[in-house]
Structures are given as structure tokens and as C-alpha cells.
Amino acid sequence: MRLRFLGTGTSHGVPVVGCSCAVCTSTDPRDSRYRCSAIVEGDGGEVVLIDAGPEFRVQALRARLSRLDAILVTHAHADHIHGLDDVRPLTRGKPLPVYASAPDIREIRARFAYAFMDSQAGGGKPRLELTEIAPDGVTIGSIKAIAVPLLHGTRRVFGYRIGGLAYLTDCSAIPESSMELLGDLDLLVIDALRLRSHPTHFSVDEAFRIALRLKPSALLLTHICHDLSHAQLEDHCARADLPFPTNPAWDGLEIDLP
Numbered sequence: 001m002r003l004r005f006l007g008t009g010t011s012h013g014v015p016v017v018g019c020s021c022a023v024c025t026s027t028d029p030r031d032s033r034y035r036c037s038a039i040v041e042g043d044g045g046e047v048v049l050i051d052a053g054p055e056f057r058v059q060a061l062r063a064r065l066s067r068l069d070a071i072l073v074t075h076a077h078a079d080h081i082h083g084l085d086d087v088r089p090l091t092r093g094k095p096l097p098v099y100a101s102a103p104d105i106r107e108i109r110a111r112f113a114y115a116f117m118d119s120q121a122g123g124g125k126p127r128l129e130l131t132e133i134a135p136d137g138v139t140i141g142s143i144k145a146i147a148v149p150l151l152h153g154t155r156r157v158f159g160y161r162i163g164g165l166a167y168l169t170d171c172s173a174i175p176e177s178s179m180e181l182l183g184d185l186d187l188l189v190i191d192a193l194r195l196r197s198h199p200t201h202f203s204v205d206e207a208f209r210i211a212l213r214l215k216p217s218a219l220l221l222t223h224i225c226h227d228l229s230h231a232q233l234e235d236h237c238a239r240a241d242l243p244f245p246t247n248p249a250w251d252g253l254e255i256d257l258p
């Protein structure tokens with residue numbers, strides 16, 4: 001199985017429109033962060049997308065994406081679903097299953113109402129098959145994904161566990177019942193917005209505290225804002241000296257997993 005990061009930035013993306021800070025004007029390509037999204041490729045060739053943010057089209061082109069078997073939605077915030085229309089070229093053959101919570105399905109249906117209305121043939125619309133994810137998860141070929149309930153401020157959202165991978169973007173608390181779903185991880189990917197605390201996202205040190213409880217084999221940070229450059233965050237991770245490799249993720253990073 002392979003994980004590919006399509007975007008690792010917070011809701012504004014980095015650089016932030018109108019900002020001229022050192023990170024937003026950095027020439028390090030790792031300081032350019034599209035909105036959060038990732039692809040999981042299964043050993044059977046299946047391709048599952050986690051979230052379709054506003055940059056989905058350019059992310060898909062950059063990743064040379066030519067196939068999609070399903071989308072797993074973490075939650076219906078704009079930075080995670082507003083690229084849903086752009087999956088259209090990959091839904092020509094058959095409708096694309098989109099898995100989400102029941103409240104998020106209602107939001108997607110409202111936000112993309114035109115996609116679910118009858119209209120003339122040829123009126124370009126993505127063929128999305130909205131499906132509430134079952135409590136025991138969903139199987140897409142060789143990929144078995146389990147929704148992990150998280151809190152994003154007061155909003156209930158999902159992370160996903162796929163084999164030894166846990167992908168937990170957009171969260172500020174993890175219920176104890178969900179911590180139980182997160183044992184024996186090969187890789188924990190977790191929200192770490194910035195050093196300062198935030199009402200709806202883990203700070204870097206809060207993310208470290210969760211990781212110290214879960215003890216994954218490796219830790220990667222995502223949903224990163226423009227407070228720190230990649231190099232500065234890398235330094236902060238090294239200084240924390242956690243008992244497992246710890247790094248910020250970056251757009252384009254690929255990780256092979258068992």
C-alpha cells in the first residue's frame with residue numbers, strides 16, 4: 001500500500017493570499033502547501049482519495065491521477081470538499097462512491113445540489129454516489145477503511161484508519177473510544193496546525209502528546225499553517241526527540257506501507 005500526500009496545508013493554503021511573511025515568500029517547495037488531501041493506493045491497484053479540496057484538479061494533474069475507486073470524506077468544510085466537481089473526468093465510466101457521515105452527506109448534497117438534479121444529457125456533472133460509511137468501515141478492493149470519530153472543535157468529523165495507517169486531519173480532540181481504534185500503527189498522520197493552540201486544531205505539541213500515547217512506528221504532521229517553515233518545523237520535531245521518527249509531511253511525499 002502506498003500513501004501519497006496531495007496537500008498538507010491549512011484551510012487558507014500556503015502561501016496565504018495577500019501575505020508576504022517569510023514562509024509565504026519562501027523558495028523551498030516544501031513551504032508551498034495545497035489544501036489537505038491524500039491518496040491511498042492499494043496492492044490491487046485501487047486508488048482511494050481522502051478529501052477533494054479546492055486544488056483537487058491541480059493536485060490530480062501533478063500526481064498523474066488516472067483512476068479513482070472511491071473518496072473518503074473527513075468532513076464537509078470547504079477546504080476538504082470544494083474540489084468534488086473536478087473529479088468529473090474520473091466518473092465517466094461509472095458513478096464514484098463517496099463515503100462520509102450522514103450529516104456530511106446532507107451538506108455535500110446541499111452544496112452540490114446541481115449534481116443530483118435531472119438535467120439535459122451532456123450537462124457536465126460529477127457522478128457522485130453518496131454513501132454513509134458503515135460502523136465497521138468500507139472495503140474497496142484490497143483497501144479496508146474504518147472511520148475514526150474525532151472532534152474538530154465541537155464538530156464531529158472522521159479520520160480514517162487503513163491497515164497500519166491512521167490519517168487524522170482536522171481534529172482537536174480524540175475520544176477515548178477512538179483511541180482504542182488506533183493501536184499498532186505503522187504511521188500516524190495527524191493535524192498539527194502551528195505551535196500556538198487553536199480552538200479546532202491540535203497544536204504541534206498537542207499532536208506530539210497524542211502520538212506519545214499511541215506510539216506509532218512513525219509520525220507525520222499535516223494541515224500546517226504559515227507560522228513555521230518546513231525547515232523550522234523539522235527542527236522543532238528533531239528537538240522534541242520523540243521515540244519514533246517525527247516529521248512534517250509535504251505535498252508530493254510518498255510513503256510505502258506494509
Ligand SMILES: [Zn+2]
Pocket residue numbers: 010011036077079080170223
Ligand atoms: Zn481543514
Ligand SMILES: [Zn+2]
Pocket residue numbers: 015016019020021022023024226
Ligand atoms: Zn504568510
Ligand SMILES: [Zn+2]
Pocket residue numbers: 075077152170
Ligand atoms: Zn475543518
